[in-house]
Amino acid sequence: MYGRSADCRVWAARIIGGVRPFCSLRPGGRTPNDSPFDLLVIGGGINGCGIARDAAGRGLSVVLVEQGDLACATSQWSTKLIHGGLRYLEYYEFRLVGEALHEREVLLKAAPHLIEPLQFVLPHEPHLRPRWMIRAGLFLYDFLGGRTSLPKSRSERLAGTPLGAGLKPDYVHGFSYFDARVDDARLTILNARGAADLGASIAPRMRFASARVENGVWQARLADCVDGALHQVSARAIVNAAGPWVKRVLEGVEGVVETARIKHVKGSHIVVPRLYDGDHAYVLQNPDKRIIFIIPYLGEFSLIGTTDIAVEEFEQPSISVDETEYLCAMASRYSARAVTPTDVVWSYSGVRPLYDDGAGEAAAVTRDYVLRANVVEGAPVLSVFGGKLTTYRKLAEHVLEHLQGRFPAMGAPWTHAAPLPGGDLDGRMSGLLRELGRSFAFVPQAHLAGIARRHGSLARGWLAGCEALADLGTHFGAGLYAREIDHMLAAEWACSGEDVLYRRSKTGLQMNATDRDKVGAYIEEKTR
Numbered sequence: 001m002y003g004r005s006a007d008c009r010v011w012a013a014r015i016i017g018g019v020r021p022f023c024s025l026r027p028g029g030r031t032p033n034d035s036p037f038d039l040l041v042i043g044g045g046i047n048g049c050g051i052a053r054d055a056a057g058r059g060l061s062v063v064l065v066e067q068g069d070l071a072c073a074t075s076q077w078s079t080k081l082i083h084g085g086l087r088y089l090e091y092y093e094f095r096l097v098g099e100a101l102h103e104r105e106v107l108l109k110a111a112p113h114l115i116e117p118l119q120f121v122l123p124h125e126p127h128l129r130p131r132w133m134i135r136a137g138l139f140l141y142d143f144l145g146g147r148t149s150l151p152k153s154r155s156e157r158l159a160g161t162p163l164g165a166g167l168k169p170d171y172v173h174g175f176s177y178f179d180a181r182v183d184d185a186r187l188t189i190l191n192a193r194g195a196a197d198l199g200a201s202i203a204p205r206m207r208f209a210s211a212r213v214e215n216g217v218w219q220a221r222l223a224d225c226v227d228g229a230l231h232q233v234s235a236r237a238i239v240n241a242a243g244p245w246v247k248r249v250l251e252g253v254e255g256v257v258e259t260a261r262i263k264h265v266k267g268s269h270i271v272v273p274r275l276y277d278g279d280h281a282y283v284l285q286n287p288d289k290r291i292i293f294i295i296p297y298l299g300e301f302s303l304i305g306t307t308d309i310a311v312e313e314f315e316q317p318s319i320s321v322d323e324t325e326y327l328c329a330m331a332s333r334y335s336a337r338a339v340t341p342t343d344v345v346w347s348y349s350g351v352r353p354l355y356d357d358g359a360g361e362a363a364a365v366t367r368d369y370v371l372r373a374n375v376v377e378g379a380p381v382l383s384v385f386g387g388k389l390t391t392y393r394k395l396a397e398h399v400l401e402h403l404q405g406r407f408p409a410m411g412a413p414w415t416h417a418a419p420l421p422g423g424d425l426d427g428r429m430s431g432l433l434r435e436l437g438r439s440f441a442f443v444p445q446a447h448l449a450g451i452a453r454r455h456g457s458l459a460r461g462w463l464a465g466c467e468a469l470a471d472l473g474t475h476f477g478a479g480l481y482a483r484e485i486d487h488m489l490a491a492e493w494a495c496s497g498e499d500v501l502y503r504r505s506k507t508g509l510q511m512n513a514t515d516r517d518k519v520g521a522y523i524e525e526k527t528r
Contacts, residue, residue, distance in 0.1 A: 036217050037063045037201075038407060040235035042208045042249055044068075045075035046184070046392045047384055048241035049191035050415075054396040056198035057418070058411035063233055064192070064200060067207035067225055067245075069499050071188035074243050075389070076503055077317075077350025079269065079293055079306055082107050082115050082390050083179035084145065086283070087291055088367060089137050094144065096368045100390045101145035104180055106416055107393065108149065111187065111423040113432070113456030117150055118181045118295070119280040121163050123171040123334060128285045138177055153177035166276025166294070168336050176280070181295065184389055185503040186454060189492055191392075193421045204493050206231070211238060212254040213377045237406050239399055240383040244314040244353040250383060255376035261356035262385055264312065268319040269305030270327050271297060271346040271509070275337050286330050294331055298506055301345070304331050317349035346509055355386035369395050371402055380406055422456025432457060442469045447479035454484075454505055462487040474522070477515040478507035482522065489526060497523055 041052045044066025052064040066072075084101035085093070107115050124131060138153035158164030159172040196202050203222075209230070211220040218238050222231040242249045250258045274296065281295040290308065297303035307323045324341050331339040355370040369387035373380060382402055387395050397413050404410070419425075425432055429452065436448050440463055443451075451459050462483065466472060473482025480500075488494040488504045497520030501508030508516055 036234035036236055037061045038236050039063070039239060039403075040065070040211075040218065040220055040233060040237070041239045041241060043241035043243055043245075043384075044070040044188070044192065044202075044204055045073060045241065045243050046071070046188045046191065046389055047243070047387055047395055048239070049188050049195060050392040050396040051239055051241060051399050052195035052200045052202070053191045053198065054393075054400055054413075054415050055410075056195045056200040057414050058400065060407060060410055062195065062200040063235065064195065064202050065206040065208055065222055065233075066204045068205065069495065069503060070192050070202075070204050070493055071185040071503050074350045074352060075188045076185040077267070077269075077348050078184045078389050079267075079295070080181055080184050080297075080303070081118075081179060081293075081295075082182045084141060084390070085367060085388070086137065086141055086177070089140060093368060096388075096391070097141070098144040099394055100388065101141070101148070103390050103394055104145070104150075105148050107182075107390070108180055109423075110393075110415075110418065111182075111190070111420040111456070112425050112429055113422055113453055114187055114190070114420070115180050115182045116429075117178050119176055119178055120283050120293075121156065121158070121174055121176050121280050122283040122285070123158060123164075123167055123174040125285055128287065128289075134175055138175055141177065150178035150180075162278050163280060165278055166282065166336055167334055171334065181281075182389070183454070183506070187389070187420075189504060190421045190423075193492065197421065202493065205495070208242070208249055208252065210252040210254070211381075213379045216378045218379050218381070237379065237403055238381040239403075240381060244351045246353055246383055246385060250381075253374075253376075253381055256374045256381060258372060258374065258383065260370065260372050260383075260385055263310060263354045263356040264314045265352045265354050266309045266311045266314075266317050266349055267306035267352060268309075268317075268323045268327070268349040269303055269347065270319070270324060270344045271301050271303055272339055272343040273302070273345065274300055275302045275331075275335055275339070282334065284330060284334050286333070292327060292330050294335070298509060301509070304328075304339070311351065314351040314353075317351050319347040319349050323349075353386065369398075371398060373402055422458040424457050429453075429456075432459075436460075436463070439463075440466060442467075443472070444479070447481075450479040450505075450507075451484065462491075474518075476507075476511070476519050476522070478505075478510035480505055480507040480511075480519070485519070485522065486526070489523065494523070495527065496520065 038060040039055050039062045041048050041064040052062050056062045082104050084097045088097050142152050154176055156163055156174050156176045158174045192202050205225045207223045207225050209221040209223045211218045218235045220233050240246055240249045244264055247262055250256055279296055284292050295303045304327050328339045328341055367388045370385040372383045393415055432452055436452055475481050485500055488500050492504055494500050494504055
């Protein structure tokens with residue numbers, strides 16, 4: 001449905017002996033005659049892009065390869081939350097929850113344009129979890145979070161109040177606490193942008209094929225996912241952050257035998273027309289002891305999820321009829337407005353690559369990450385098993401700690417105090433919105449707010465020089481203009497309508513099919 005051109009390359013190559021040495025033309029690009037990269041990162045999801053950014057900022061030469069678009073798999077199919085994971089306390093995941101809550105605070109400061117506080121309301125059902133248990137869990141959640149900019153948890157009266165507006169009237173009491181929501185795919189894209197700004201070479205649509213050690217250095221073969229051509233890149237170390245494909249990548253690494261197991265767990269979500277007024281989300285307990293969220297989404301929708309189902313196939317996950325009915329039924333137990341499968345306007349599924357700790361139920365499998373190191377003739381390959389969106393930055397730090405022996409001269413940790421691209425806003429969006437409103441008053445306010453949310457301070461750059469609405473080019477709908485698309489093609493590795501509409505923006509959900517096709521045709525023409 002959406003056009004993709006083979007000419008949207010972010011690299012160039014020349015043929016030598018049938019295999020092309022990799023050569024990126026992005027900022028920090030290399031030439032075939034350069035010495036080996038320090039680090040080859042396999043996987044363009046949130047973990048891979050976070051690792052690439054951290055490593056590049058410590059002075060390592062980095063190349064990242066991804067077989068599809070950046071964030072095209074698990075990293076775009078999350079519940080879109082930056083949170084500690086309240087329910088993980090029931091599984092005694094105290095270290096993970098504490099680390100995630102600390103990271104929540106770090107990320108709120110690093111990317112205030114992408115991440116914002118969100119109040120969660122938990123209606124009380126005594127027969128599922130007693131009041132004392134929930135209160136104790138929330139107290140522990142607050143305690144593990146330490147000093148935070150977010151309000152503490154509290155008991156709430158729901159009946160007759162705005163916090164109970166979306167619920168059936170028999171839910172009288174409950175609790176509230178704060179976490180944060182995020183645009184997950186843009187978080188990934190901007191980590192890649194940050195890595196490239198620091199000199200990393202970023203190569204989406206380039207699949208890792210195999211690797212072997214020669215003279216203490218990895219020689220890796222890469223396959224172009226558009227034309228199938230083979231390329232070669234050398235690196236002193238490999239980080240395997242391929243998510244669900246982590247074991248498959250290791251099968252192509254000569255000399256490595258890895259016994260760790262991975263459990264693929266599918267999580268599905270549905271999107272329906274907005275169920276209630278208010279900016280709060282609901283955390284709903286269910287008789288099967290699982291919880292689901294109802295979250296305000298893109299202004300006019302509600303996002304409901306997630307499921308937890310162990311699966312074998314992970315290439316192209318999709319929601320099942322049973323999952324849709326499950327989410328509708330669970331939401332309808334609480335919602336003042338019943339939710340049925342006919343209400344669903346969009347759905348998505350992602351497969352979480354969880355470290356197999358032997359837990360019987362998919363919901364009980366640890367969300368913590370595990371790093372597995374293998375060394376072949378002095379050349380390390382470090383594989384990432386598991387992990388969650390919230391802790392990607394800390395995971396990257398731990399990866400580089402493991403590689404300190406290979407790169408003793410690399411710099412110290414730094415990302416904890418550095419904003420992501422566009423996030424240099426002193427923790428506030430209001431100032432940027434006022435500034436953009438003054439400079440570009442001709443842009444509809446709602447459209448300008450969407451641009452600011454997607455790009456933060458970076459919007460100043462590609463909006464510069466616009467003096468009238470016509471300077472933004474064609475408006476395709478939902479606040480998406482040709483000028484923004486051009487920026488995504490030039491600076492964010494976009495190549496197709498899907499890349500733009502559903503990863504670099506979420507405007508596709510708010511457009512009709514005709515407008516989406518116009519976006520695809522425009523990109524096809526621009527990249528021809």
